[in-house]
Amino acid sequence: MLDYETLRLIWWLLVGVLLIGFAVMDGHDMGVGTLLPFAGRNDLERRVIINTVGPHWDGNQVWFITAGGAVFAAWPLVYATAFSGFYWALLAVLWALFLRPTGFDFRSKIADPRWRSFWDWGLFVGSAVPPLIFGVAFGNLLLGVPFHFDANLVPYYTGTFWQLLNPFALLSGVVSVAMITFHGANYLVHRTEGDIQRRARTAAIVFGALLLVTFAVAGVWVSTGVGGYAIVSGADPSAVSNPLAKEVVAQPGAWFANYGHHPFTLAAPILAIAATLAGLWLVSRNRGLGAFVCSSLAMAGVILTAAVSMFPFVMPSSSSPGSSLTVWDATSSHLTLGIMFWAVVIFMPLIIFYTRWAYGVMAGKVTVDYIRRNERSTY
Secondary structure, three states: OOOHHHHHHHHHHHHHHHHHHHHHHHHHHHHHHHHHHHHOOOHHHHHHHHHHHOOOHHHHHHHHHHHHHHHHHHOHHHHHHHHHHOHHHHHHHHHHHHHHHHHHHHHHHOOOHHHHHHHHHHHHHHHHHHHHHHHHHHHHHHHOEOEEEOOOOOEEEOOOOHHHOOHHHHHHHHHHHHHHHHHHHHHHHHHOOHHHHHHHHHHHHHHHHHHHHHHHHHHHHHHHHHOOEEEEEOOOOOOOOOHHHOEEEEOOOHHHHHHHHOHHHHHHHHHHHHHHHHHHHHHHOOOHHHHHHHHHHHHHHHHHHHHHHHOOEEEOEOOOHHHOEEOOOOOOOHHHHHHHHHHHHHHHHHHHHHHHHHHHHOOOOOOHHHHHHOOOOOO
16 A cells, blocks of 8 residues: 555545546536526527536536545545535535526426526526635635634634635635636537627637636735745654644745745646637637637646645634644545545546546537427437
């Protein structure tokens, strides 16, 4: 079995891979849902948009479930603390997600414009709210979350729901929404044609530009006003998990320290910016598939930028820095990480292969004529 320190680092990478997979796979159908009321001007056009993601949206939810399960199994202290501190925010995500399966399945059951309009806006809410809240959560992680542990490692959150909605966190939420909407618009350019494709192309340019601007502003804000946290003593990558066994201090510029110590980490923000620019160039020339690949890489770059900036922190504490959770002291046991690692090695390639096969089988343009010919069998 791999040593404990190596497994902890591997699981930091694997959780990141799962979050990126969720952003890429579930993000594009959430981006499509966010654009639904605006890119489709009538019922047939909106059915076209829905059916571009119709065969895959529920399968893409597996990435979200798997990422949550991986956090629970690999980082149980992070899971417990996050669900305590972000309880109402996560409930809001859950309530919004309720509207997705019901919207997809119920919308076309009744040929009433009011009924269908209601579910169109339900799909919009169920698609736009989760990435907004996830972005707000990431913003609060960069700022630090007010929590502490008692001697029995029971977490106590000392903030409020409204404190989560601070200016920097809201900016992070805008970055997240711009990111998934840019991604979804690129997917629509690839899968549609005519007026829908033209509107999607315009949306891709708008939200891609918004992603560039907000990502840059967030970076400047982190460098000048957010600061960060640093471990000054007590961290042992091979010791039994105990977040109270180290000393942590708030330190200006700490989130930028990794870029100075390890210059290769600059690849993450460079990837985010370069891939977004490339995606904008490709989508402006109607090359939707290439733009979709670029927006996937851009999302990976944005998520990795946050991850490498905070490393080794996973969930820093603003009220009790010594309680901060890191890659080295928030994990499950050595045995648990080892068993789960081999499960990932076996099953992850199968999931990727099946996903690639499913998208290949159901590839091609979705058009108004296709919806008319398949009135009874499409969403």
